[in-house]
Amino acid sequence: MKPIAIVIPWFGRELKGGAEQLAWQLSTRLAARGHKIEVLTTCCRSFLEDWGTNHLKSGKSFERGVLIRRFKVKKRHKGKFNTLNEHMLATDLNQLKPGANPFSPELSVTFVQENINSRNLLKYLKSHVNKYEFFIFLPYLYGPTLIGLPLVAEKAFLLPCLHNEVYAYLPEVAGIFQRAKKILYNSEGEAHLAASLYGPGMILKSAVMGVGIEADQMDIGQSTDQCRPSRVSEARFVLYLGRRDPTKNVDLLVRAYAQFKDHYPSSTLKLVLAGPGGGLYDRPISGVIDLGLVPEAEKKTLLVNCLALFQPSRNESFSRVVMESWFHGRPVVAHRDCLATAMVVNSAKGGWLAETEQEWAHMLSFIDNMEREALEDAGSRGRVYAEKHAVWDKVIDRYEQVLGLSRQQKQKRKRPRKLKAIHQMTPGFTYGDAISNQAVFIRNHLRNLGYESNIYVQFINPNLKRSAKIFELKSIPKNAGLIYHHSIGSDLTPYAIAHPGPKYLMYHNITPAELVKPFDPVLARRLERGRSDLQELSLHFPLTVGDSYFNSQELEAFGFQNPAVLPICVDPGKWNREHDLELMENLQDGRSNLLFVGRLSPSKCQHELIEAFYHYLTMDANARLILVGEYSPSDPYYAHMGDTIEKLGIGKQIILPGKASDSKLQSYYRTAHLFWSMSEHEGFGVPMVEAMWFDVPVLAYKKAAVPETLGKAGIIFTTKNDFVSVAAAAKLLVKDEALRNKVLTAQRVRRMDFIPEKIYPKLDRMVEKMEKVIEKKQ
């Protein structure tokens, strides 16, 4: 195996930053397990030094089995960067909108260009892509990562050490998250934050690795009273460990303590602060003991003897002191807004959360009055979590597994094959269409399995000629396998019937003609033809599959034997691309966005949605309804909808953008508060699953395959007699946080049923059946 490169602006054993420590531990521990590791870094000594100065020599050196290559940094406009940085840091976090650039494009480009950078390092990356197995970039916000990662994107792993700060909102940062092959996180909360900032494209390429703590060096369990500082020798105290400055929210904690003491002046509980930093906090408030930076032995003593650790910081991607506290069996109180710490505290049940000053003050009194045993119980639960997630050996095991370095990884066994080609046939091929997307997914998998595979169509958009081919009489050899997609009457159907080789009919359902007949009689006739063809087709296709159980049941009703189910693959990786920045900005204006995605059609019942939305406005006047979907201005149904809008006088609250590009559609999904469907007919309902990926709760009418696709997620309504109540349910899903969270939690589970890894085995079974047919024939 080729060497693995770790790219970081500063590198050295003595460096104290979280990312630098992680890079050191990761590189040396992987090297100790026999992997070839190189670190590509700069000649700048540390984060604290001038980023335009070369303190160290360029060239190669070795340390603990790791080859370090240092490159000279380039000169930069330090003043320009610092002014810009101050401007950025002054931004109110509450004003930031995911997916919208908080600054002008020029400013964010300057931030990248005047950051720490090394031209030589970038040149090296560009010219040595093939020398390395892959590259790990960390952390996310410096030049070598922001400019370097895109140069080797196909081999790039990003270890971002992300937290919710202004830099995370820059489009250049979003770009590296989207382009990285895989993203490695220190905590579950960090992964969650990335998905909320950069979209669902993050989800399947994410892996939570954890960070190790040197538990063996902490003398856990040993009494260390002799190291106890004299000022806390007799005190009952809660502890803050870490940098003592406002960015870590220490001020909030001190104010909360003052509030607590105002209410309980006789309490003996003290607040002890220990760690580096300039501010002194013990002068104005009695009971606050500010120890400053303490030696390691003293820190351990404090952890052993405190009642609980208080971690008020909102900016953590992983909090080492939380794990240290748990290793010592002490519970933790963390900030509810810090996903990284809040999620681990919740998962571990090793403590509690607080947000406002009042809550922190309440938490102090809660700890003050709690029985020692209850505190110890919470601490023990934390210890169990820490032993599982924060022990270096286990963390490195996870890295080996995710990076593909583990020796035990299975080799895929290749099956013997009789078929050489499996092609697909579908009437049309359109960008963004569910059947076309499924056909591409199937073709790619078949090609990966080693089959020759093409998609043949009757009609094609000229822009998509690379994805599919026009069907001709000799396109599909007689002995090839065929998957015929049936959804509407087509001139290709007779050729599919006549194909002598093994073949599958894949049924995507046909909209009942009566739903569209009043508006589009021509389409209605085609739909009728598609449905009447089914009877005939049942005589010629012994192998069939529907993309839902609902569709399979329909096949059975038409006389097909034992139809199987192959759900449509809804891969969130599709959204791993740029979104529309302006649209994202405009749609995050404080109004509720209610979304439906689907072509304008009487069967989708957008007109009823408009009517229900009218009632919704009586409960949430500050809302808009966005109906994304293709339409023709001459379509009578469009006129019908327009008429309804006009009659209700709600034209200003409704957006009809037509068919949206992927970048715009992504922006609509990412800013939506509810996906609302009145559709009378769905053979599967891809947009509902897409909404699940975007963490948008789904409210839909119980009809056709809708309840099946939603599974144990989403909310359905069973009647259209009472739009007012449906609108009220919609409002609850938009505004009631507790209800929303329950629905989203269920949707996060359900959406996993449609990822490629879940669909492949079902597709493989179809392939096996076609292979058996050809075996029998021979």
Add this chain to the structure above:
Amino acid sequence: MIETNIPDIDVDQLMEKVRAEVRQGQAHKPFDTGSLSQGLTPDKIKSPPNHSVSNAPVLETKKFHFHMNEFLKYEDREFLIKAYDGILWRKPDLDGFEYFLAYLRSGMMDKAEILGRLRFSPEGRERKVKVSGLFWRFLGQAAFRMSGLGPLVSFNKK
């Protein structure tokens, strides 16, 4: 009417919340739409609506000149919505809507009179929307209600 397979959600509790929302919403509700969609069929559609369709929200353009027939073609509540929108540029208030609807349905007021009352109200005079054919018709109706002249106009109408 609400169903879910999410085990954490108690549907009865959810329905109770829905009912509470409905009660709250109804206090602010201008009027009931009935079932607009049921009454609409393609044959009733004259032309595509005058809505701009783009990324921007659909905007209504305000007309300053109508012919009375543009309102008279609508019936019942749809007529009232259209009249309010065209002449006063707003949705009907609950009181006004119920008042006119009751008179319209009972036959005690015809559409022209309602249009006139809206157009020549202080609010309507401020908007200054021109409705061709309304003035004389409204004057006739108003005169009919005036004592003395009423029977005469009524007689002439016959």
